[in-house]
Amino acid sequence: MQVQNVDRSKFAPMKNDLMLRAALGEKVERPPCWIMRQAGRYLPEYHEVKDGRDFFETCRDAEIASEITIQPVRRYAGLLDAAIIFSDILVIPQAMGMKVEMVEGKGPHFPEPLRNEEQLQKVLDYKVNVLDELEWAFKAITMTRTKLEGQVPLLGFCGAPWTLLVYMTEGGGSRLFRFAKQWLNESPELSHKLLQKITDVAVEFLSQQVVAGCQMLQVFESWGGELGSRDFAEFSLPYLRQIAERVPPRLKQLGIEERVPMVVFAKGSWYALDQLCGIGYNAVSLDWSWNPADAVKINNGRVTLQGNLDPGVIYGTDEIITKRVTEMIHGFGGGKENYIVNFGHGTHPFMDPEKIKFFLQECHRVGSQ
Numbered sequence: 001m002q003v004q005n006v007d008r009s010k011f012a013p014m015k016n017d018l019m020l021r022a023a024l025g026e027k028v029e030r031p032p033c034w035i036m037r038q039a040g041r042y043l044p045e046y047h048e049v050k051d052g053r054d055f056f057e058t059c060r061d062a063e064i065a066s067e068i069t070i071q072p073v074r075r076y077a078g079l080l081d082a083a084i085i086f087s088d089i090l091v092i093p094q095a096m097g098m099k100v101e102m103v104e105g106k107g108p109h110f111p112e113p114l115r116n117e118e119q120l121q122k123v124l125d126y127k128v129n130v131l132d133e134l135e136w137a138f139k140a141i142t143m144t145r146t147k148l149e150g151q152v153p154l155l156g157f158c159g160a161p162w163t164l165l166v167y168m169t170e171g172g173g174s175r176l177f178r179f180a181k182q183w184l185n186e187s188p189e190l191s192h193k194l195l196q197k198i199t200d201v202a203v204e205f206l207s208q209q210v211v212a213g214c215q216m217l218q219v220f221e222s223w224g225g226e227l228g229s230r231d232f233a234e235f236s237l238p239y240l241r242q243i244a245e246r247v248p249p250r251l252k253q254l255g256i257e258e259r260v261p262m263v264v265f266a267k268g269s270w271y272a273l274d275q276l277c278g279i280g281y282n283a284v285s286l287d288w289s290w291n292p293a294d295a296v297k298i299n300n301g302r303v304t305l306q307g308n309l310d311p312g313v314i315y316g317t318d319e320i321i322t323k324r325v326t327e328m329i330h331g332f333g334g335g336k337e338n339y340i341v342n343f344g345h346g347t348h349p350f351m352d353p354e355k356i357k358f359f360l361q362e363c364h365r366v367g368s369q
């Protein structure tokens with residue numbers, strides 16, 4: 001079964017496929033640029049279109065979600081080399097039968113987080129039909145890809161199993177990760193069952209996003225750094241590996257012929273870089289804790305590296321932004337091979353869109369030298 005009514009041959013030919021080529025390790029004329037959370041609250045046009053609506057309602061409306069996805073591409077015309085579909089990592093827990101709300105100014109909230117075996121078992125027993133539960137997401141993707149008219153590739157994404165386990169058990173963001181860690185240490189077997197179930201849904205969701213029109217995929221392990229190297233090896237890495245290993249054959253099965261680059265972003269998991277470069281992803285996204293040259297050395301040409309400016313630099317003067325962009329691109333070897341420009345994490349709502357424009361212009365200037 002696959003997403004219906006999508007004729008991929010009808011999508012416009014790509015006018016700019018720099019991102020896809022760089023992600024697959026080809027030499028490019030300059031490093032492609034995109035930014036995590038490039039669509040969203042720092043853009044006045046986002047607030048205008050969202051117009052006080054509920055966040056998930058916004059994601060589920062294909063017209064609105066596609067408009068929001070394209071806003072940064074339009075504003076930064078010629079400067080951004082990809083769009084990322086406007087959605088959230090928490091749509092997988094929703095598809096698994098959990099209720100998730102986005103509380104204005106506070107973030108995600110699960111009214112019934114997984115706190116006992118009975119609750120967890122219920123989620124394990126829930127039969128997930130990815131095509132039905134996430135039909136709205138596929139619609140938004142197909143509409144966005146059509147509206148983009150080949151200007152830039154469209155990225156799909158999902159949350160990684162450990163990060164989603166955190167939200168599902170904590171019920172929202174967390175400081176101590178008390179419940180998530182209680183699950184791992186008190187009931188490792190059940191924790192693995194949940195991680196496996198999330199993995200199965202993630203593989204199908206990512207693959208069907210490609211059927212719907214996505215051209216590159218990113219997996220967000222945003223809470224990777226909360227696990228030390230030992231627990232990362234047990235509770236995160238095997239599932240990240242499974243996703244990278246299982247999506248390509250599933251895509252083949254679904255009739256997708258082209259290579260679809262996959263990116264992994266494990267924020268804070270500095271100790272795992274060597275492993276992350278060897279589990280099947282085409283690109284590894286780095287947070288700003290990395291000195292680019294050290295990461296390049298560890299990677300040793302295996303994958304494309306993506307990142308890694310501290311988004312906080314956007315609050316700086318133009319001189320500082322120029323200096324930091326130059327250091328970053330030079331640190332990654334000049335940017336014409338195995339490199340994609342990004343931040344080390346997402347934009348903040350307080351950022352000045354003009355500063356982000358300056359950042360992108362500088363990346364083009366320095367990266368073209």
Ligand SMILES: Cc1c2[nH]c(c1CCC(=O)O)Cc1[nH]c(c(CCC(=O)O)c1C)Cc1[nH]c(c(CCC(=O)O)c1C)Cc1[nH]c(c(C)c1CCC(=O)O)C2
Pocket residue numbers: 035036037038039040041055084085086087088089090102104105106107108157173220222346
């Ligand atoms: C951890 C995580 C989430 N969501 C996501 C992650 C992984 C990346 C990361 O580590 O930041 C991923 C995500 N969330 C969103 C996107 C859209 C595409 C893009 O990057 O432009 C993407 C790729 C939109 C969003 N997701 C969210 C917003 C803000 C909602 C609003 O408009 O009020 C947006 C634009 C809400 C969200 N969603 C999530 C949180 C913790 C929050 C609240 C915190 C916050 O407000 O920044 C969970």
